[in-house]
Amino acid sequence: MGPWWLLIETWAVAKLVRSPLFNRAVHKAYRKINNLPPMEAGNGGGRTGPSTLDHFKEELAVQWKELTWQRRNKR
Template sequence: MWFAAFEAWAVQKLVRSPLFNQAIHKVYRKVNGLPPIEPQNGGGRTGPSALDHFKDEVKDQLKVMFWQQKPKK
């Protein structure tokens, strides 16, 4: 009885440990051939971020809004 309670407590502590989770993520990325998550590698991203897409879209919309000819009345 006590051993089962201790085992459950130990497993819970291990699963919630940041170091354990980092190790699991590292192994997962290595097994699946994904780039490591590091700042010099863009945090593991392989392309532009959603923020980059958003900035480009806003720039394009502002160009159209300010550079188009206004309709004659």
């Protein structure tokens, strides 16, 4: 088999790896093998904790408390 066969095989593998359908199937199999919750909208997209927005709000609250606490000590 000549170099043309390797070129065609490389192209086909690259095309398969970039395919969204192939990636979904791999992720689904990986989650099933490792007993992870499925990534569905009803399941929070696979998330099992607070959202990024919740973390952001909490961090803002902590920083605001530290800022107001520092102002009180200076007076």
